[in-house]
Amino acid sequence: MSRPAFHPAPSPPTPPSPLAASFPGAVFVAVALLAGVPSPASAQAPGFDAAAEVRALMEHPSVQAAFRHIEENDPWTIATLRELTQIPAPPFMEEVRGQRFLELLQESGVDSVWADAEGNVIGLRRGNGTGTMIFSGHLDTVFPEGTDVTIRENGDTLFAPGIADDTRGLVAVLAVLRAMNAADIQTEQDIWFVGTVGEEGTGDLRGVKHLFREGSPDFSAFISIDGLGHSGVTNAGLGSHRYRVAFKGPGGHSWGAFGLGNPIHALGRAVAAFDAEAKRYTDNAAQRTSYNVGTVGGGTSVNSIPFEAWMEIDMRSESPEALLEIDAVFQAAMRRGLEEANAVRARGEELTLEITMIGNRPSGEIPEDHPFIQRALAATELMGGITSLRRSSTDSNTPISLGIPSVTIGGGGAGGNSHSLAEFFMNHNGPVGIQRALLILVSQAGMVPVM
Numbered sequence: 047m048s049r050p051a052f053h054p055a056p057s058p059p060t061p062p063s064p065l066a067a068s069f070p071g072a073v074f075v076a077v078a079l080l081a082g083v084p085s086p087a088s089a090q091a092p093g094f095d096a097a098a099e100v101r102a103l104m105e106h107p108s109v110q111a112a113f114r115h116i117e118e119n120d121p122w123t124i125a126t127l128r129e130l131t132q133i134p135a136p137p138f139m140e141e142v143r144g145q146r147f148l149e150l151l152q153e154s155g156v157d158s159v160w161a162d163a164e165g166n167v168i169g170l171r172r173g174n175g176t177g178t179m180i181f182s183g184h185l186d187t188v189f190p191e192g193t194d195v196t197i198r199e200n201g202d203t204l205f206a207p208g209i210a211d212d213t214r215g216l217v218a219v220l221a222v223l224r225a226m227n228a229a230d231i232q233t234e235q236d237i238w239f240v241g242t243v244g245e246e247g248t249g250d251l252r253g254v255k256h257l258f259r260e261g262s263p264d265f266s267a268f269i270s271i272d273g274l275g276h277s278g279v280t281n282a283g284l285g286s287h288r289y290r291v292a293f294k295g296p297g298g299h300s301w302g303a304f305g306l307g308n309p310i311h312a313l314g315r316a317v318a319a320f321d322a323e324a325k326r327y328t329d330n331a332a333q334r335t336s337y338n339v340g341t342v343g344g345g346t347s348v349n350s351i352p353f354e355a356w357m358e359i360d361m362r363s364e365s366p367e368a369l370l371e372i373d374a375v376f377q378a379a380m381r382r383g384l385e386e387a388n389a390v391r392a393r394g395e396e397l398t399l400e401i402t403m404i405g406n407r408p409s410g411e412i413p414e415d416h417p418f419i420q421r422a423l424a425a426t427e428l429m430g431g432i433t434s435l436r437r438s439s440t441d442s443n444t445p446i447s448l449g450i451p452s453v454t455i456g457g458g459g460a461g462g463n464s465h466s467l468a469e470f471f472m473n474h475n476g477p478v479g480i481q482r483a484l485l486i487l488v489s490q491a492g493m494v495p496v497m
């Protein structure tokens with residue numbers, strides 16, 4: 047699928063020809079030829095105008111052909127949404143859906159396709175080799191094994207767990223790939239079309255962490271399709287630390303063994319200490335930071351001193367530094383609860399404390415004036431969406447924390463109740479969301495103009 051290298055059109059008039067201004071690759075080639083120095087892909091070139099660049103790209107006949115294909119292909123898109131939704135993909139059990147996604151990548155047309163060691167499914171579409179970027183949705187859903195994922199219909203509404211989050215994203219990835227192939231769009235950069243594993247909950251971003259592990263290819267940019275609609279651009283990751291905490295002791299009879307260290311009492315002291323100190327911290331934090339004890343358990347009966355008490359805790363912050371600081375507050379409070387409970391016991395072994403990290407999502411932000419964010423916002427505006435910037439917890443957290451330009455965007459359509467059994471999807475303006483995703487992808491990957 048490779049084409050001869052692009053040659054600039056003969057002597058561009060002043061102001062620069064729309065073609066030269068339209069495509070990052072073309073600009074790059076022209077600048078390199080004129081000045082003899084390459085400009086780094088991430089630097090904002092003087093005179094960079096994302097709105098003009100993306101508009102010219104959108105008006106290009108090849109992109110218009112891709113847009114038409116997205117509309118004409120919509121029955122396939124919806125049929126594939128129905129099919130993939132009804133292949134269960136519980137956390138850590140994405141293989142069956144992943145295998146079907148792999149076949150669909152193959153059928154849609156990629157240069158090669160594979161599943162990596164973590165279970166991510168990857169289709170490579172070659173560009174002209176100037177870099178590699180990732181365009182992805184996530185394979186997993188939050189729903190446990192055995193959840194009924196049969197689609198129910200009511201008018202134009204499709205109900206099924208996972209249909210929006212993130213089966214729609216996976217299908218949008220495929221629809222963009224098919225449209226690029228149908229319109230024969232050639233890009234500067236190689237593109238990995240990916241279905242990631244482990245985005246949700248205890249998956250803890252294991253798929254995307256594997257993609258960006260040490261020694262992985264040097265990815266230039268990352269797009270995650272997660273959510274619906276064609277408004278908003280997520281350019282910031284909300285980081286979180288999650289822990290399971292267990293206090294343990296010998297346990298015994300509430301009357302006969304009275305005086306033994308009590309793990310539930312220790313837990314109560316620890317929560318009280320944490321709540322007091324963490325509230326003082328968050329009230330004064332420069333960036334928004336939160337904390338929550340979400341679950342507690344333990345104990346045997348009302349007349350037994352428990353041998354164990356446990357809880358799960360979630361802390362989040364916009365700032366990586368603040369996340370570490372509230373984490374330190376948490377660790378100190380747990381130790382204080384333990385020490386106090388041990389100090390007041392009358393007899394028996396000391397209580398012990400176990401702290402296990404069960405979630406670690408990095409935070410960070412790609413600045414609004416970064417060319418990639420500017421292109422994503424310009425494409426959103428051109429497609430009639432609302433150009434708000436957002437912060438959330440998605441696959442983009444990981445590359446954002448590494449400083450790699452990344453966005454999470456919706457996959458078109460409308461719906462709601464995600465993460466619940468009543469999740470639903472409506473194909474309202476569905477193709478527009480897919481067109482926006484294509485425009486953002488191609489504007490960043492750089493289109494090689496047809497001569």
Ligand SMILES: [Zn+2]
Pocket residue numbers: 184211212245272273
């Ligand atoms: Zn999701």
